[in-house]
Amino acid sequence: MTATDLTLRPFYWRATNLFPEKEIVSRDSDGTTRYDYREFGERTETLAGALSALGVELGDRVGTLGWNTHRHYEAYFAIPLMGAQLHTINPVLPDNHVEFIVNDAGDDILLVDPGEPFETVERLWDRLAGVREVIVMDDELPETDIECVSVYDELVANADSFEWPTLSEDQPAGMCYTSGTTGKPKGVEYNQKMIYSHAMMVATPSAIGIGESDVVMHVVPMYHVNSWELPFSTTMAGAKQVYPGPSPSAETLARLIEEEGVTLTAGVPTVWINLLDYLDNNNADISSLERIVVGGSAAPRGVMRRFKEEYDVVIEHAWGMTETMSIGSVSRSKSHMQDWDRDERFEKRTKQGLLSPGMEMKIVDEGGNELPWDGESVGELYVRGPTVIGGYYNRPQANEASFDGDWLQTGDIATVDEDGYLELVDRSKDIIKSGGEWISSIELENKLMEHDEILEAAVIAVPHDRWRERPVACVERKQQSTLQEDAVLEFLEKAYPKWWLPDKVIFIEGVPKTATGKFDKKQLRDEYENTDLPQTPGKDDETGDND
Amino acid sequence: MTATDLTLRPFYWRATNLFPEKEIVSRDSDGTTRYDYREFGERTETLAGALSALGVELGDRVGTLGWNTHRHYEAYFAIPLMGAQLHTINPVLPDNHVEFIVNDAGDDILLVDPGEPFETVERLWDRLAGVREVIVMDDELPETDIECVSVYDELVANADSFEWPTLSEDQPAGMCYTSGTTGKPKGVEYNQKMIYSHAMMVATPSAIGIGESDVVMHVVPMYHVNSWELPFSTTMAGAKQVYPGPSPSAETLARLIEEEGVTLTAGVPTVWINLLDYLDNNNADISSLERIVVGGSAAPRGVMRRFKEEYDVVIEHAWGMTETMSIGSVSRSKSHMQDWDRDERFEKRTKQGLLSPGMEMKIVDEGGNELPWDGESVGELYVRGPTVIGGYYNRPQANEASFDGDWLQTGDIATVDEDGYLELVDRSKDIIKSGGEWISSIELENKLMEHDEILEAAVIAVPHDRWRERPVACVERKQQSTLQEDAVLEFLEKAYPKWWLPDKVIFIEGVPKTATGKFDKKQLRDEYENTDLPQTPGKDDETGDND
Structure with missing residues (x-):
């Protein structure tokens, strides 16, 4: 035709x-x-x-x-x-x-x-x-x-x-x-x-939205899912592009934004946390910047708020994987939410958002049954679409484990709410399976990082005889902080049931990172999996309905 | 993959x-x-x-x-x-x-x-x-x-x-x-x-740009290249849609814009000229409306100006054909043109604009040679891309006439300027071939319709012994106007060389239209091709370098 x-x-x-x-x-x-x-x-x-x-x-x-x-x-x-x-x-x-x-x-x-x-x-x-x-x-x-x-x-x-x-x-x-x-x-x-299809999709306002008048700075490494494939959409749109070179410092990024009039950029949270730190202590005019697309992991809420309130920059959460050519969902308010109060809108935007056009998704339980979109039911995210791979290169065994017909089993554990917003709860390998219930390591980490004296925190599952697994928090304090375990637990206790609280808080010097800047929980697990845990409450001790 | x-x-x-x-x-x-x-x-x-x-x-x-x-x-x-x-x-x-x-x-x-x-x-x-x-x-x-x-x-x-x-x-x-x-x-x-590909392309800001917050009123008939395929992009974006039913009057359209908060609509110029007339004589709040995409033929400049100045509505010219699934180019200023003065920007926007992403184009002369993009060289527009058909249904003969490899020979005569803006000069069957030179019937029509006392005008080629063809203008005067031929020619003479001036001005009651609302020049040609023409100057009489 x-x-x-x-x-x-x-x-x-x-x-x-x-x-x-x-x-x-x-x-x-x-x-x-x-x-x-x-x-x-x-x-x-x-x-x-x-x-x-x-x-x-x-x-x-x-x-x-x-x-x-x-x-x-x-x-x-x-x-x-x-x-x-x-x-x-x-x-x-x-x-x-x-x-x-x-x-x-x-x-x-x-x-x-x-x-x-x-x-x-x-x-x-x-x-x-x-x-x-x-x-x-x-x-x-x-x-x-x-x-x-x-x-x-x-x-x-x-x-x-x-x-x-x-x-x-x-x-x-x-x-x-x-x-x-x-x-x-x-x-x-x-x-x-x-x-072609991914670039076109990314350029639509339903995903990221890139037009000719944008000035796009490519901070996501070009070896990381092709800088989230953004160079392709940016070229299609005829937009100005900025390539910041090897290991750009926060100062370099600030200078490039100011000098080149960058309107849109993207990257993992750490980069933007560092930029905020730099801006706190230096003068730079980043008023041209409108949006930062953040993926890899969630940006701390405090960082999102500060960018919005102090610099009028919107942080847009996105989700994606190498298997989905990166960008697969982006979080932005729907138009009718403009009437909501600011905090409600903000809550929505902290999620991973709405699936990009061309894709379909479902969340399923361990038996493969589709779960409702109620913001509560937690299951593995399945996606399909023309920008999702149909198999790995020469890895039949991995394919068997990762695909169900044309659905990719993402390994991401998620909820979807009534408005269709996807929220990642954890990677399936990081979720903590305790007493027949799941505890989200990511949720605990994000909460911990809201604490004024905590710089970074990773929560890992440690094997447990009775509960199968229990959470352990690895916490890096800010300089000068003398924060202790009981204060950390007290802080979490305000937000979570007792059985979610880590059995131990270990203070460490810097969370180890993978080559792509994500927390390397595998290394932490290797190091701390034999940690002695105290006898602690599990789900049933609190609710009495288990075991 | x-x-x-x-x-x-x-x-x-x-x-x-x-x-x-x-x-x-x-x-x-x-x-x-x-x-x-x-x-x-x-x-x-x-x-x-x-x-x-x-x-x-x-x-x-x-x-x-x-x-x-x-x-x-x-x-x-x-x-x-x-x-x-x-x-x-x-x-x-x-x-x-x-x-x-x-x-x-x-x-x-x-x-x-x-x-x-x-x-x-x-x-x-x-x-x-x-x-x-x-x-x-x-x-x-x-x-x-x-x-x-x-x-x-x-x-x-x-x-x-x-x-x-x-x-x-x-x-x-x-x-x-x-x-x-x-x-x-x-x-x-x-x-x-x-x-799929056309809908995705249309949704990008490089073409029309449709997002979830748009309210799209589909005025282009759904039998006319599927309402320019807009229902598909609009659905993909999850935008609110308005279907105005059979033969909506200007009043109906105005009411729907006001009541439903329409932000974007599209259609042939006549519809919007009528809307403007209605608004002149009635109260309606169309402040939600941001853009009207106009195709089929060019909107008169006066109409574009009035929409912008009086209603802050931008008319965006578009070009397309059934063979390109409608929308193939859209006219909008490039970002660096924001510094230009208003008239220059406006001139640019009266063209058919920039080719939509996914497509490629060239203009060629009658010998098939590619012509430069200088805003002067006039040739037939060739396009190709995944949203362009590769052949007609069961019509091998038509295919032979209309395709050159994967290029569609559009039959549209156009220039492309240094900025890459496409401008349609005429349909190849409507262009007037006079004394070895081409006269654009569309350009004369548009100019005529800028005259205060002219409602509509169609210019056709009439056979001529010496010059091969000469232009004849068929003009519908506004009510009460007593405009005469010499005044019409005098008006045109300010803008065009003498040999462009129609050899005759015929005053008619309404320009006949095709089923899709375009001027039916075939009917006019049938009626007036035997019109007696006076002896008139051709290209060579003015320049002395022809024949």
């Missing part, structure tokens, strides 16, 4: 032809690069020419280990537009993960940022047998023993321009690996159609 | 599950129906049950001849969601067109509004051999000799609910016929994926 497939080509066409003078700003160790979509297009076409000259063909996988820069952005389009597959790899993963991922994907060319990412590749070089060429995303060659290394900027300056072929929408275009807190990382593939 | 195809089911799911209480308002001859997405869902599911009981199966075509009402809207979802094909037919076409269209499509069930549309079917009944059942979209049976007639509301009240099957995205879901001002109407088919 239509002669044309859903591919990235028209997004690229639109940005380079309709908005050739719109700016792209990129920061790296050398300073700031500033160019427009016209030049972006020229460089992208010669990058593809260079990759083609290096033998990259339809269906080949090209890996990247890089930060958020304009070169990495060029690769985001050059690789899929030539019919190859963009495989973004997290350069801060442990070496054995990087090794596994590159070899599992069979990448034959790697685009690598100088510094740490290149050093990682050097260390692993003998074990990356399939890699034919390493392209350093820089303007000069680093000193190295690896022979087949070339310099990105030289390739781009000297190659012939490449003419985009007509591709099938089924052509694999992207690949990411899940962070793999349990077991080996699992590969996830996106074809042209999925990236 | 994904297990789920692009189909309408998630749009339906989203509206009925996430926005069950959002209103749908529908006006028909009996008054106003008001319900919500929950009830819409229930009725849609039993309508599908009723159609299934009548034998409608996967791939069957169901025709509709109806106005803009909630029943027609229910059919918009019930038919495609069950895997059948929604074939919307223009009930005000001449009988022989309706007959041809129903038989060409092979519709076996018709949903028909009472009154005129039903009378048309009655008149044609003996010649619609394939139609098994006529469902009258009403709550009671009209008196009729046709035996196989049933009543919509009874079917919906009594049928079992239908469970939506899992469909392929390639499943045909929609069908429309082009209005066919030349030759037989041509069928155009849309599959599930095309409707």
